[in-house]
Amino acid sequence: MPSFWTLLHQTLPKAIHSLTALLAPSTRTCLMCGSLSRHAADDGLSALCRDCKHAIPWIRVIHCPVCGRAERCPDCLRREDTAFICNRSAVRYNPLIREWLALYKYRGHEAIAPLLGEMLFTAYQRLVKEMSGRTEAFSIDVVIPVPVSEQRLLERGFNQAERLAAMIAERSGLPLFNLLKRTRHSEKQSFKTRGARLRDSEHLFTVDDTRLAAMLRGLSDLHTKDPAGHSRRRVLIVDDIYTTGSTVNACAQAVEEAFRRNRLAAGPEIYILTLARS
Ligand SMILES: [Zn+2]
Ligand SMILES: [Zn+2]
Known part of the structure; x- marks a missing residue:
């Protein structure tokens, strides 16, 4: 049986360690x-x-397989031409997330960026895991941010979607490519009715043919084929908030259209990743 002194000798350093951990300015x-x-x-x-x-407010249970919403969703039923396979968002757009995003977007609170990036990366990992369950050897080829208008860029000094996309690209080791261009400035989406939003997002984005060629040249060899034996590129479009899906769908349509215009054998598979689902 160990003596009192042996016991003390064994436990004292531990006790001191936890005491200092408690008091330490950590x-x-x-x-x-x-x-x-x-x-x-x-x-x-x-x-x-x-x-x-x-x-x-993590989104853990998905009700709409298209937009990844946690509730039933009329927007996806009404949309006639969905050019993307699905959207997945990290969190619900509740008052807390609205506040966090506002601090970052409008007040330039840079310190929040890694937090938002980590939240989005969690959603990215879930998307890959979910798709890997459906398709063999699932992987994304390139990450593309939703562009903001010149006017917005001047006001804010940065494009939040591009920052988020860059964090995903870095964490996942995927290439980031600014493929999309905004054709005009659109007014703040939040002030508009659904119909106005849909009209407004029509042809809001374009893809330059030389940019597309440059992007495709820079990508690694294809490893996925569609049922017809065609190889398809998997593209991930990144934005901060998903509301009706009209903005990201307009982006997806522009990308799809560019592939078609350039007579690429198979169209792209387009996935959307957003931080918050409103
Ligand atoms: Zn939906
Ligand atoms: Zn706190």
């Missing part, structure tokens, strides 16, 4: 609410306190 303030948290670190989700982490 407490940090939560990135979003500013409360002190002992487990907070610098980056991504770990920069949040427990309460903020628990408050993230």
Whole structure:
């Protein structure tokens, strides 16, 4: 039986260690609410306190297989020409996420970027896992951001969709390519009726043929074939918010149209990844 001193010798360092861990200034303030948290670190989700982490409205159960919404969805039923296979979003667009995105987009709160990137990367991993269950050897070939207008770029100084797309490209090791161009400036989507949004997003984006050729040249060898034996490129279009899907669908249509125009043997398979589903 170990003596009192042996026991003390064994347990004391441990006790001291946990005591110092408790007292040590390893407490940090939560990135979003500013409360002190002992487990907070610098980056991504770990920069949040427990309460903020628990408050993230992850979309875990999907009701609409097309747009990835957690509720029943009339938009996908009404849309006549869906040019993308599916959209998957990380979270619901609730007041909390609205606030986080506003801090990032309109107030330039750069420190939030890794957190948003990590949330989106979680959705990316789920998308790949879900599609791998359906298709053998599923992988995305290229990540394409939804462009903003020149006017918006001047106001904001950056394109949030491009930043998010760049984070996904970096984490997944995929190439990022700015293939899409916005033809005109559209007014803020949130102030418009559904009909106005749909009309407004028609031909809102274009793809330049030389840009498309450059993108395809830069991609690695094809490894996927469609049932007819054609090889298809898998494209991932990234945006921050999915509302009716009209913006991303207009992007997908422009990409599809460019493939057709250039007589590429098989059209692209287009997937959409968004941070929040409203
Ligand atoms: Zn917090
Ligand atoms: Zn839907």
